[in-house]
Amino acid sequence: MQLDxxxxxxxxxxxxxxxxxxxxxxxxxxxxxxAMLHDIGIILTDTPSLGCFGTGPYLCHGVKGRQLLEAxxxxxxxxxxxxxxxxxxxxxxxxxxxxxxxxxDMLPQTLEEQIICYADLFYSKDRKKRHKEKSAIxxxxxxxxxxxxxxxxxxRWQRKFEPELSG
Numbered sequence: 001m002q003l004d005x006x007x008x009x010x011x012x013x014x015x016x017x018x019x020x021x022x023x024x025x026x027x028x029x030x031x032x033x034x035a036m037l038h039d040i041g042i043i044l045t046d047t048p049s050l051g052c053f054g055t056g057p058y059l060c061h062g063v064k065g066r067q068l069l070e071a072x073x074x075x076x077x078x079x080x081x082x083x084x085x086x087x088x089x090x091x092x093x094x095x096x097x098x099x100x101x102x103x104x105d106m107l108p109q110t111l112e113e114q115i116i117c118y119a120d121l122f123y124s125k126d127r128k129k130r131h132k133e134k135s136a137i138x139x140x141x142x143x144x145x146x147x148x149x150x151x152x153x154x155x156r157w158q159r160k161f162e163p164e165l166s167g
Contacts, residue, residue, distance in 0.1 A: 005125045008133075010035035012119035016161045017112070024111060034080040035116045039125070041065025041081055050125055057100055059085070083108045084117045086146060087153045093146075118157045136165050 013035045017026045041064030044054035056064055065081030088107035095103060108114040121139045124132070134142075136158060143150040159166050 004131065005039065005123055006036040008123045008131075009038065009116065009119045012122060013116050016115050016119060020111075020115075020161070026115075027112060030076060031112050031115060034077045034112065035119065037065070037069060037074075037077050038080050038084050038116055038120060039065065040068055042125075044068075049127075060100060061085075062106065063101055079109075080113050080116055082106050083113050084120055087117060087121070087143060087150055087157075114157060115161060118154075118161055121154070136162075 010032055013031050014028060017028055017031050020026060021028075039061060041061040042050060042052050042058070044064040045052050045056045045058050045061050046054055047058045047061075054064075062082045062085045066078040069075075069078035069081060083106050085106065089099070089101070089105070090107065091103050091105050093099070094101050094106075108117045121143070122134050124134070136154075140151045140154050143154050155166070
């Protein structure tokens with residue numbers, strides 16, 4: 001199940017990256033690997049609906065993934081795990097919402113991280129929805145629940161990564 005999600009995210013991330021290759025040098029191999037691994041930490045969460053019976057809350061899958069991949073000597077991949085939640089989290093958001101996460105900024109920094117984070121927004125891990133791509137309108141609406149600024153970041157990324165979808 002998680003492989004399907006990873007493949008969809010990888011496919012979209014590589015499509016975006018290839019469209020930008022002429023203007024930006026991007027590491028396509030890294031994007032493919034990191035996109036496939038971005039949700040690896042979910043195995044350590046208590047998310048039975050996704051077949052995961054660990055101990056941590058779902059929100060912690062990014063941090064758990066970072067720990068797993070750092071232990072494997074993949075520090076760049078590890079940062080993708082931590083920074084891909086939503087469109088990233090600021091330390092202020094973590095504090096103000098009392099999220100069960102380390103108090104540090106977890107925002108995608110590199111273009112590769114941003115591309116993977118963007119691609120992830122379009123696909124669910126839910127069994128019933130995992131093969132159905134979300135529309136950009138639905139993605140934006142979901143993000144706006146977490147603040148207007150989140151939708152604005154999505155709009156900026158969409159104009160940069162898939163301008164043909166911008167309205």
